[in-house]
Amino acid sequence: MVERPDFEDIPGTTVFTAQRSRQGFHLNQFCMSLMKPQNRARFKADERAYLDEWPLTEAQKAAVLARDYNAAIAEGGNIYFLAKIFATDGKSFADAAANMTGMTPEAYREMMLHGGRSPEGNRSIKEGR
Amino acid sequence: MARITAGVTTSHVPAIGVAIDRGETTTDYWAPLFAGYEWSRKWMAENLPDVVVLVYNDHASNFSLEVIPTFAIGCAESYQVADEGFGPRPVPEVPGHADLSCHLAEQLILEEFDLTVVNRLDVDHGLTVPLSLLFGQPEVWPVRVVPIAVNVVQYPQPTGRRCYELGKAIGRAVTSFPEDLNVQVWGTGGMSHQLQGPRAGLINPAFDNAFLDRIIDDPEGLTHIAHLEYLREAGSEGVELIMWLIMRGALGERVTPLHRFYHVPASNTAVGHLVLEAG
Numbered sequence: 121m122v123e124r125p126d127f128e129d130i131p132g133t134t135v136f137t138a139q140r141s142r143q144g145f146h147l148n149q150f151c152m153s154l155m156k157p158q159n160r161a162r163f164k165a166d167e168r169a170y171l172d173e174w175p176l177t178e179a180q181k182a183a184v185l186a187r188d189y190n191a192a193i194a195e196g197g198n199i200y201f202l203a204k205i206f207a208t209d210g211k212s213f214a215d216a217a218a219n220m221t222g223m224t225p226e227a228y229r230e231m232m233l234h235g236g237r238s239p240e241g242n243r244s245i246k247e248g249r
Numbered sequence: 250m251a252r253i254t255a256g257v258t259t260s261h262v263p264a265i266g267v268a269i270d271r272g273e274t275t276t277d278y279w280a281p282l283f284a285g286y287e288w289s290r291k292w293m294a295e296n297l298p299d300v301v302v303l304v305y306n307d308h309a310s311n312f313s314l315e316v317i318p319t320f321a322i323g324c325a326e327s328y329q330v331a332d333e334g335f336g337p338r339p340v341p342e343v344p345g346h347a348d349l350s351c352h353l354a355e356q357l358i359l360e361e362f363d364l365t366v367v368n369r370l371d372v373d374h375g376l377t378v379p380l381s382l383l384f385g386q387p388e389v390w391p392v393r394v395v396p397i398a399v400n401v402v403q404y405p406q407p408t409g410r411r412c413y414e415l416g417k418a419i420g421r422a423v424t425s426f427p428e429d430l431n432v433q434v435w436g437t438g439g440m441s442h443q444l445q446g447p448r449a450g451l452i453n454p455a456f457d458n459a460f461l462d463r464i465i466d467d468p469e470g471l472t473h474i475a476h477l478e479y480l481r482e483a484g485s486e487g488v489e490l491i492m493w494l495i496m497r498g499a500l501g502e503r504v505t506p507l508h509r510f511y512h513v514p515a516s517n518t519a520v521g522h523l524v525l526e527a528g
Contacts, residue, residue: 126477130448130480
């Protein structure tokens with residue numbers, strides 16, 4: 121789904137466009153259902169059964185079950201919607217960010233305490249800046 | 250007649266709300282962050298407005314993907330605190346000022362800013378964390394709030410220029426409200442941060458500090474920053490800074506900076522905070 125090559129040129133970033141919103145509509149709506157305590161309880165009791173109630177693709181379900189947030193984003197997920205999954209797990213945005221960068225939560229926290237990830241070399245793949 | 254007396258900008262990181270709610274504001278990690286708001290809390294107590302027009306974004310709490318308003322205005326008597334997946338924050342419901350909201354909605358739409366009118370709105374950390382940062386943990390919030398929600402979740406977000414012009418229109422609309430009200434306008438979100446993908450954790454202090462300088466003296470110049478530049482320089486969530494331009498537009502041509510604070514990190518985010526006096 122490459123409709124904006126300039127967006128694809130930003131390293132390690134997925135821009136949530138209207139097209140991605142279409143692709144991830146049901147995945148993100150599922151996430152929002154976890155704002156109700158009774159739905160969180162049902163999801164926790166049997167994740168697969170709860171997911172099967174939603175018209176998700178198998179790839180979307182697999183990404184949720186594996187808590188693979190990069191995969192979930194590739195399948196149309198948006199981080200603010202996916203946040204309802206990790207909130208249900210008792211995890212923070214920093215934990216989820218660590219998950220997506222492939223770092224341990226400790227290493228990610230250290231990086232942030234030392235000023236975070238520099239924009240140097242992270243602005244453009246093509247221009248290498 | 251209502252008048253805009255001051256503006257506030259602040260990041261609205263959810264982890265800040267968690268730290269306040271759990272009584273962790275004096276830990277080694279959080280103490281430097283909260284120290285940066287101490288002056289503002291005292292100033293706010295002495296310069297309490299009647300109403301805050303609070304510009305924020307909903308984070309998939311009230312607005313699902315069914316309806317995505319670019320700009321929305323809350324017109325309710327009060328706003329409930331959203332359950333974002335771990336129960337609602339233990340903070341009071343947010344009192345509205347429905348008369349001022351309805352007046353703003355009318356004036357703004359007649360000025361061709363086509364805001365979506367929202368009569369039921371649950372507010373999330375985007376709105377409640379700024380209130381907590383400036384007012385602490387009261388039993389009842391000491392101000393009424395007019396929420397202005399901006400889509401920053403799905404591209405395309407409104408442009409910085411559109412936000413700045415909306416702010417100017419808010420300024421005009423507030424001053425045409427007949428009741429004698431002291432009104433502040435707050436712009437929340439930012440500064441540089443990215444919460445998604447392998448580039449998560451991006452922080453750009455040079456960009457942020459230039460933005461803090463220019464929101465005071467050169468807001469017009471900031472309106473030229475395009476979406477792609479926010480994405481590259483300030484991270485995929487840094488585009489929230491367009492909401493500061495609404496605040497700045499509402500304050501008029503000249504402002505006097507009273508307080509400035511910048512801190513890295515709060516969780517994944519660079520925190521920026523300003524208190525600006527109108528005039």
